[in-house]
Every structure is written in structure tokens, then in C-alpha cells.
Amino acid sequence: MKCKINATETDITSKTVGDLLRERDILFDTVVIEYNGEILKRVNFDEKVINDGDNIEILSFVGGG
Numbered sequence: 001m002k003c004k005i006n007a008t009e010t011d012i013t014s015k016t017v018g019d020l021l022r023e024r025d026i027l028f029d030t031v032v033i034e035y036n037g038e039i040l041k042r043v044n045f046d047e048k049v050i051n052d053g054d055n056i057e058i059l060s061f062v063g064g065g
Contacts, residue, residue, distance in 0.1 A: 001013075001050070001051075001052040002052060002053065003050060003051075003052065003053060003054040003055065003056060004054070004055045004056065005020075005056050005057075005058065006056075006057055006058055007057075012050065014050055015049060015050065016045070016046055016047065016048055016049055016050060017033055017035060017040060017044075017045045017046075017048045017050060017056065018045040018046035018047075018048075019046075020050065020056070021033075021045065021058075026058065028042050028045055029042065030060060030061060031058050031059060031060050031061075032059040032061075033045065033056065033057070033058060033059070034056070034057035034059065035048060035054065035055075035056055036054055036055050036056075037055070
């Protein structure tokens with residue numbers, strides 16, 4: 001299935017947003033996910049099923065000074 005991840009069309013096999021993050025070794029508590037224009041709560045990452053054509057933005061927090 002194809003979806004856009006951070007504006008890049010990508011082939012994925014992940015069934016849920018949680019699966020996608022685990023496959024990419026991304027910790028849930030270090031990112032915010034925008035799924036088709038809506039911010040997801042972390043508790044819903046494993047419940048949100050990814051569909052063909054979805055748009056997913058993975059936003060990471062970076063500290064510094």
C-alpha cells in the first residue's frame with residue numbers, strides 16, 4: 001500500500017501507526033503524529049489503521065540551546 005510519510009510517497013506494509021513507528025525504531029513519546037490533518041493522541045497509535053493514500057507526518061522534538 002502507498003501513503004505519504006512526511007510528504008514522500010512511500011510503500012508500507014504497516015497496518016497501524018504504532019506498527020509504522022516500531023518498524024522505524026521511533027519511540028512513541030518522542031514524536032507527534034499528524035494523520036490526514038489531525039493530531040493523534042499517543043494512546044491511539046496502535047488503534048489507528050493506515051489506509052492506502054493516507055498522509056502521515058511524523059514530527060520529532062529537538063532540544064538545544
